[in-house]
Amino acid sequence: MITPNMHYADLKDSYLFYNIAGKTKAYLAENPDKKLLRLGIGDVSLPLCDAVIKALHSAVDDQAIKENFHGYMPECGAPFLREAIAEHYKKRGVMLSSDEVFVSSGASDELGDILDLFDRSSSCLVIEPAYPAYVDANVMAGRKIVHLASGKENGFLPEPDEATQADIIYICSPNNPTGAVFSREQLQRWVDYANEKGSVILFDAAYEAFIEDESLPHSIFELNGAETCAIEICSLSKTAGFTGTRLGYTVISKSLVRNGMSLNDMWVRNRTTKTNGVSYIIQKGAAAVFTDEGICQINDNIKIYKNNAKVIMEALDKIGIWYCGGKNAPYIWLKCPNNMGSWDFFDYLLKEIQVVGTPGEGFGACGEGYFRFSTFGSPEDTKEAAERLVKLLS
Ligand code: MLT
Numbered sequence: 368m369i370t371p372n373m374h375y376a377d378l379k380d381s382y383l384f385y386n387i388a389g390k391t392k393a394y395l396a397e398n399p400d401k402k403l404l405r406l407g408i409g410d411v412s413l414p415l416c417d418a419v420i421k422a423l424h425s426a427v428d429d430q431a432i433k434e435n436f437h438g439y440m441p442e443c444g445a446p447f448l449r450e451a452i453a454e455h456y457k458k459r460g461v462m463l464s465s466d467e468v469f470v471s472s473g474a475s476d477e478l479g480d481i482l483d484l485f486d487r488s489s490s491c492l493v494i495e496p497a498y499p500a501y502v503d504a505n506v507m508a509g510r511k512i513v514h515l516a517s518g519k520e521n522g523f524l525p526e527p528d529e530a531t532q533a534d535i536i537y538i539c540s541p542n543n544p545t546g547a548v549f550s551r552e553q554l555q556r557w558v559d560y561a562n563e564k565g566s567v568i569l570f571d572a573a574y575e576a577f578i579e580d581e582s583l584p585h586s587i588f589e590l591n592g593a594e595t596c597a598i599e600i601c602s603l604s605k606t607a608g609f610t611g612t613r614l615g616y617t618v619i620s621k622s623l624v625r626n627g628m629s630l631n632d633m634w635v636r637n638r639t640t641k642t643n644g645v646s647y648i649i650q651k652g653a654a655a656v657f658t659d660e661g662i663c664q665i666n667d668n669i670k671i672y673k674n675n676a677k678v679i680m681e682a683l684d685k686i687g688i689w690y691c692g693g694k695n696a697p698y699i700w701l702k703c704p705n706n707m708g709s710w711d712f713f714d715y716l717l718k719e720i721q722v723v724g725t726p727g728e729g730f731g732a733c734g735e736g737y738f739r740f741s742t743f744g745s746p747e748d749t750k751e752a753a754e755r756l757v758k759l760l761s
Pocket of ligand 1: 407408409410475498543741
């Protein structure tokens, strides 16, 4: 009889957001007249911007015309999109060649898939609280996980020290769930550590478009030496509302070499074997994001989410609850009031005011006692949720 991957037995029963969706569904089934306000999973509420919609329509029309029709796309991405992304990096002073950019179907898919590049005996460091997929994808592969806890005392931005040992290092900045952002100096210390030890940083930049403070790095490749130790994984999900449309990109420099193997070459080999590329239509829509018109329109949407953050932060200030994030990130991370546990607080908000958030414990043990609000809801729902919170907790 075949033996399944027994590492699945080491996973928690169900994935965090699946679990929350189940709880809210059960609550609604019992209370069908209640209006739920969802500030839980970071799913966008605004539609795709006009420039993207026009490009998608025009690409659909191309598929109806023999001369413009596209079948299989290049596995690593269409040249027009790889070039547009490389140009986008250039504006920030990061020089890439377009074949260092890989188009993907989204950052969450890629964060798991990219692990194919590493031996299963390699250890993996996760800064916690953390996006749970980092841990689960490595548990599935049977890797040793080093949990590096962070907390209020270091602003949820820990740095490596002599005792730190890991081959793969996940860094998410701006951070999901805490909203904390590494400064250049702090991130440089991780880059220096990885170069010294021969580790590889998987830098999740999915929230970079929310950075307001000009001194903060958007890309790890803004740091000296990152090209020899980091892979950057980014997405249009939150930047341009592509959560349901699906498109991401990954940057692997040609200078990233371990044991004489080029990780860029390896990823080409992987993608050409395991994928047939991302749909032509979606890549055309994505390319429109990087035009002047697209950038302007997505920034208008980001401003709306940032205003949601302001509304929630003002409510928390009024109640007197400690929080961080919200300014350079679309998540607000708060201390549960009255020393409540994070799942207790989840149940309390759901039952009393029908506001759904995400319990901090779902992001690792050190998230216990904390809670996350997403700012991607509609402005109307966010305002109403803030009012309900103030009324309940003041
Ligand atoms: C989150 O809520 O943490 C994210 O939206 C989940 C994701 O990006 O998959």
